[in-house]
Structure formats: structure tokens, C-alpha cells
Amino acid sequence: MxxxxxxxxxxxxxxxxxxxxxxxxxxxxxxxxxxxxxxxxxxxxxxxxxxxxxxxxxxxxxxxxxxxxxxxxxxxxxxxxxxxxxxxxxxxxxxxxxxxxxxxxxxxxxxxxxxxxxxxxxxxxxxxxxxxxxxxxxxxxxxxxxxxxxxxxxxxxxxxxxxxxxxxxxxxxxxxxxxLLAGVALAFLVRALVARPLEALRVSSRQVARGDFDHVITVDGPADLRAVAADVEGMRQQIVEELGASRRQRDALTQQADELDAQAVELRRSNAELEQFAYVASHDLQEPLRKVASFCQLLEKRYADTLDDRAKQYIDFAVDGAKRMQVLINDLLTFSRVGRLNDARVPVDLDQALTKALANLDTSVRDTGALIERPEGLPEIVGDPTLLTMLWQNLVGNAVKFHHPERTPRIQITCEEDESSGTWSFSVTDNGIGIPEEFAEKVFVIFQRLHGRDAYGGTGIGLALCKKIVEHHGGHIWIDSGYAGGARLCFTLPSDADADADPDVAADTAEDTVSRTEEKALT
Structure with a gap:
């Protein structure tokens, strides 16, 4: 043939x-x-x-x-x-x-x-x-x-x-x-030499498949078929071993799940205590600070004639420190409450949020003569209107504050939709002093400052707060290191009204940021 x-x-x-x-x-x-x-x-x-x-x-x-x-x-x-x-x-x-x-x-x-x-x-x-x-x-x-x-x-x-x-x-x-003739002849030959042993192998395999894992598979026939039966038997033994390991792993996972549930309950209790502590701290810390500032001011007023310039300077230092401490406490409370106390989920017109933020910044914008270019018709997303207004206010406020002393501040706001990822992409670009590339990540860490307080005021919480707000709404924020004409901050927000923010990401970011801050304070 x-x-x-x-x-x-x-x-x-x-x-x-x-x-x-x-x-x-x-x-x-x-x-x-x-x-x-x-x-x-x-x-x-x-x-x-x-x-x-x-x-x-x-x-x-x-x-x-x-x-x-x-x-x-x-x-x-x-x-x-x-x-x-x-x-x-x-x-x-x-x-x-x-x-x-x-x-x-x-x-x-x-x-x-x-x-x-x-x-x-x-x-x-x-x-x-x-x-x-x-x-x-x-x-x-x-x-x-x-x-x-x-x-x-x-x-x-x-x-x-x-x-x-x-x-x-x-x-x-x-x-x-x-x-065709050869095929018919081969069919009869295969049926005689292979079909019957294969049927026996099929019956044994089905018996194992039905749950009888202790059934041993043995087949008589050609050497190749016996080798296949041996391989199937090896697979049965491996399945039995893996099934036992899987059961043991399932028991371990069940135990871990129970432990995680208990830890989650403990974490919620700890968060509740942390919020209560923050509320108490806002009163118990600010009241002594107000008294320190008030009595220092009374001391200066009452004994102004008897105090020398050095003493007046010391009093000014004490009053200024108390006020800065109050601002710092308020900023910390605002930072810690993002996603906890402010968790409204309503349609927000970002155009109106930006308008409100610019109204809050009207004085600083006028003082610096800043020129702000904004797009027409910003989108509407689902989120917290207060937090989103705070986001715009911090980003535009930073662009105004860190302007170049020899240039009129120019701020450009852009918005584009990325249909493939279901997000809106925003950017706030200025012609200010810029941010060095090596600090592109560090500026989002709480209390991280690139300049001394004498040059630029603030507590160093603004961009950390922006990052927490964006991540609370399911977005991402970063600095465009390739832009050399100043600073360009970019962030995304979900365009889908049903998109869920990831509060756990924001919470983890906050906890990580606070932990690094505590380490800095201890050192």
C-alpha cells in the first residue's frame, strides 16, 4: 500500500x-x-x-x-x-x-x-x-x-x-x-487489538471520575496501551495526593478567614477609637493653644513698656508657633477625615466645584495677578462635592503660591476623556518654580516640604490631601516630570457614574503616610 x-x-x-x-x-x-x-x-x-x-x-x-x-x-x-x-x-x-x-x-x-x-x-x-x-x-x-x-x-x-x-x-x-479499503481493514484490526482494552480503561477511569479514588487502574493489551494505563494510574495517585493537600489547605484558609474576620472587627473598632481621638484632640489640643496665644498677646500688651525687643520677639515666636500649631491640627483633622466623615456619593459638576474653589482663592489670585485658563464644560462625576472643591482649591492654590517671582503666574487647566479606560484625565499646569524630578513622589508625603517656611507658608499637607481625595474617588495623581516650563500635576477620575472608589487604597495611603510622619517625628 x-x-x-x-x-x-x-x-x-x-x-x-x-x-x-x-x-x-x-x-x-x-x-x-x-x-x-x-x-x-x-x-x-x-x-x-x-x-x-x-x-x-x-x-x-x-x-x-x-x-x-x-x-x-x-x-x-x-x-x-x-x-x-x-x-x-x-x-x-x-x-x-x-x-x-x-x-x-x-x-x-x-x-x-x-x-x-x-x-x-x-x-x-x-x-x-x-x-x-x-x-x-x-x-x-x-x-x-x-x-x-x-x-x-x-x-x-x-x-x-x-x-x-x-x-x-x-x-x-x-x-x-x-x-478507504485500508481504513476499513485498520478499523477491524484496531477494534480487535485496541478497542476492548480501551473500553476497560474507560470504565476504570469513569469509576475514578465518579469519586472512587481508591480504585486501581490496570489494563491488559498492547504495550502502548499499558503505558497509557500506567500514566492514568499515576495521575489518579497524584489527584489523590493533591486532593488531600487541597483539603488541608482549605481547612487552613478557613481558619485564616476566621482570623481575618476577627482582625477586621478589631480594625473597625480601632478606627472608631481613632476618629474619637481625633475629635477629642481637636478640642483638647486647640484650647490650650488658644490660651497660650491669647495670654502671650495679653502679656505683650500689658507689659509692652517694660519688655525689651528680645522679649517681644520671644512673645511673637510663641504666638506664631501656637497659630501654626492650630493650622497644623486643623489640616491633620481634615486629612484624617477624608473618606470617613466626608463620604457623600452624589453627582458633582466639576465646573461648579472649580468655580467655587476659584472664588475661595480670589484674594490670592488678585494679589499675584494670576491668569487662569480653564476648559469649557468640565464633566459631571459621582463623588463628594466638598472634597472635590478642596482638591481644585489645593491644586490651583499651590500653582498660585509657588509662582516664579519674575513671571506673571499662568495656570492652565485641561480635561480629556479616555474612553478605553473609562476615566477623565485632568492636568493643572503652571509657569512657576517647578518641582525637581527627584521630588516627584516625595511631595505627596504628608509634611514633605521643598522650601522653608520663610519662603513659602503652609503645613506641607496640601498635595498629600489631594492624593488622598483622588484615590478616595478611585483615581490616580502624579507629577509630569517631563514638563520643564514649571509644574504640571495630572490626575484621573472615573467617568463611569457606577464606578466605585477604592476607600481602602486611600486609607492604606493615609496610614502609610502617617506612619512615615511618626517615624520622622521620632527621629
Whole structure:
């Protein structure tokens, strides 16, 4: 059977190759040759018409078809030579046509053109016209032979193609029949040697699949089938081992889940105590600070005449420190309450939030002469209006505060929607003093300052608060380090009204920030 397959394959390949050659001959050479033959004949007819028209009218414009026909004749003949150069009979036809055409031009067309005086039409002598017709009819006779030979070549090619296809079909049919017979024989053989052992393996495997993992799989039969049965048995043993490990892991996970639930309850209790502590601290810490500031001011007022400049300076230091401590406590309370006390989830028009923030910053904007460029029609998202107003106020306020002393502050706010990620992308760009690239992450840490208090006021909580607000709403905030004309802060907010913010991320960020702050304070 192998020899039959090999022989059939070789013969089939040769037939396919011959079929492809004949097809290429018909499609790529003979059919284009017929087209070029028609063009050649049309070019000769165009020459004959042009000569006759010029002879009758003496108008030189009739010579244009004659000249164009000669050019077309040359191109068509060149194409034909390239297509049928390997077929002597067709090449002989082409040479005969060209020879008759040259004779017609030499004996009739060119002399007739030379006899005509441009602009003086005259009738063509009947004898001359008859002679021209006879010469051109000779060309037509050669045409007929050329067309007949081309048609015969095409017919021969089609006949050979049909013959090759018929033989190919017969051989392929015979091969298919042989394959079918061999397949039937193999089927009986496989059924006798393999099917019964496979059925036994299937029954054993199904028994294991139904839950009887202690059932041992053994099969008699060919060596390959026994090897498969051994592999299946190995898989059964591995499944039994992994099932036991999975059960043990499930018990451990159940225990861990119970422990996590208990820790979550403890964490909620701890958070509640932390909020209570923050509330108490806001009163218990601020009241002594107010008293310190008040009594220092009374001391200065009452004993102003007896205090020297150094004592007055000390009192000013104490009052200023108490006030800064009050501001710091208020900022810390605001920072700790983001996502805890302020957790409204309502549609917020960011346009209105920005307008309110700019109104709060009106004094500083006027004092610095800042120019603010804002987009028209900021989007509406779901969030907390107070926190989002605070976000705009801190970002724009920083851009105003950290302006370059030699430039008028210019602040540009942009907004773009990213449909692929379902977010709005915002940026606040200024032409101020900028933020060095090495501090692009540190500025979002609470109490992280890049400048002394003498140069720029504040507590160093602003950008940390912005980060917490953005992450509370499910967004992300960063500094564009590639911008060199000042500072550019970018942030995203979800555009989907049903998008859930991730308060855990904000809480983790806050706890991490506060822990780093405590470490700084201890050192």
C-alpha cells in the first residue's frame, strides 16, 4: 500500500505540475497574445483609415491615426514576440502580418501620402483605391490565418488541460478507494487489538471520575496501551495526593478567614477609637493653644513698656508657633477625615466645584495677578462635592503660591476623556518654580516640604490631601516630570457614574503616610 501511495503521489504531483503549466500557458501567454493580436489588427485598420481620410480631405490631422497606428502596431508586435516567442507557428503568423503590413505601406500607403498636397483635397482614382483594397485584403487574409492558429493553440491547451484533469481525477479516486479499503481493514484490526482494552480503561477511569479514588487502574493489551494505563494510574495517585493537600489547605484558609474576620472587627473598632481621638484632640489640643496665644498677646500688651525687643520677639515666636500649631491640627483633622466623615456619593459638576474653589482663592489670585485658563464644560462625576472643591482649591492654590517671582503666574487647566479606560484625565499646569524630578513622589508625603517656611507658608499637607481625595474617588495623581516650563500635576477620575472608589487604597495611603510622619517625628 505504501508503494501505491508513493506512486500515486508522484504521478499526481506531475499531473498537477503539468496542469499548472498548461493553465499558466493559457492564462498568462495565449489569452494575452489574442488580446495583443486584436490590438495589432486594430492598429493596422487605424492606419488604413487614416491614410484614406488624408487622401480624401488633404487634412493633416488624419495622419495622426496613421502615425499612432504604426506606434501601436510596434508595441503590440513587441508584446506578441514576448508572449509567443517559443511557438514557431504563431511567430511565423506574426512575421507574415508584419511583412504584409510593411508591403502595404511601401506599395500603397506611403506613396499615397506623398502624392497628397495638404489643403488641396482631391478624389482618389478608382484604380488606385481598388489596388489599396487588394493589398490590404492580403493583410486580412494573413489575419485570418493568425487568428485561426491562435484559436487552435488555445483549443489544444484546453484539451490538454481537460485531459490532465481527467487523469488526475481518476488517480485521486483510485487513491481514495485504496485509502478507504485500508481504513476499513485498520478499523477491524484496531477494534480487535485496541478497542476492548480501551473500553476497560474507560470504565476504570469513569469509576475514578465518579469519586472512587481508591480504585486501581490496570489494563491488559498492547504495550502502548499499558503505558497509557500506567500514566492514568499515576495521575489518579497524584489527584489523590493533591486532593488531600487541597483539603488541608482549605481547612487552613478557613481558619485564616476566621482570623481575618476577627482582625477586621478589631480594625473597625480601632478606627472608631481613632476618629474619637481625633475629635477629642481637636478640642483638647486647640484650647490650650488658644490660651497660650491669647495670654502671650495679653502679656505683650500689658507689659509692652517694660519688655525689651528680645522679649517681644520671644512673645511673637510663641504666638506664631501656637497659630501654626492650630493650622497644623486643623489640616491633620481634615486629612484624617477624608473618606470617613466626608463620604457623600452624589453627582458633582466639576465646573461648579472649580468655580467655587476659584472664588475661595480670589484674594490670592488678585494679589499675584494670576491668569487662569480653564476648559469649557468640565464633566459631571459621582463623588463628594466638598472634597472635590478642596482638591481644585489645593491644586490651583499651590500653582498660585509657588509662582516664579519674575513671571506673571499662568495656570492652565485641561480635561480629556479616555474612553478605553473609562476615566477623565485632568492636568493643572503652571509657569512657576517647578518641582525637581527627584521630588516627584516625595511631595505627596504628608509634611514633605521643598522650601522653608520663610519662603513659602503652609503645613506641607496640601498635595498629600489631594492624593488622598483622588484615590478616595478611585483615581490616580502624579507629577509630569517631563514638563520643564514649571509644574504640571495630572490626575484621573472615573467617568463611569457606577464606578466605585477604592476607600481602602486611600486609607492604606493615609496610614502609610502617617506612619512615615511618626517615624520622622521620632527621629
Amino acid at each position: 505504501v508503494l501505491l501511495v508513493v506512486a500515486g503521489t508522484v504521478v499526481g504531483a506531475r499531473l498537477l505540475g503539468r496542469t499548472a503549466d498548461v493553465t499558466d500557458q493559457l492564462a498568462d501567454r495565449l489569452q494575452p497574445a489574442r488580446t495583443q493580436t486584436y490590438r495589432l489588427q486594430a492598429a493596422l485598420v487605424s492606419q488604413e483609415s487614416g491614410v484614406r481620410g488624408y487622401a480624401i480631405t488633404a487634412d493633416r490631422q488624419f495622419l495622426e491615426p496613421y502615425a499612432r497606428g504604426k506606434r501601436d502596431e510596434a508595441r503590440a508586435a513587441a508584446q506578441l514576440r514576448a508572449l509567443i516567442g517559443d511557438q514557431p507557428r504563431l511567430m511565423a503568423d506574426l512575421k507574415a502580418v508584419q511583412r504584409e503590413a510593411a508591403d502595404w505601406r511601401r506599395a500603397y500607403a506611403d506613396p499615397l501620402v506623398d502624392e497628397v498636397t495638404p489643403g488641396e483635397p482631391r478624389a482618389i482614382a478608382e484604380a488606385n483605391a481598388e489596388r489599396g483594397k487588394e493589398v490590404f485584403d492580403q493583410i486580412r487574409t494573413v489575419w485570418a490565418a493568425q487568428n485561426a492558429d491562435l484559436a487552435q493553440a488555445v483549443a489544444d491547451g484546453k484539451a490538454e488541460l481537460d485531459s490532465s484533469r481527467t487523469v488526475r481525477t481518476v488517480i485521486l479516486g483510485a487513491m481514495v478507494a485504496v485509502f
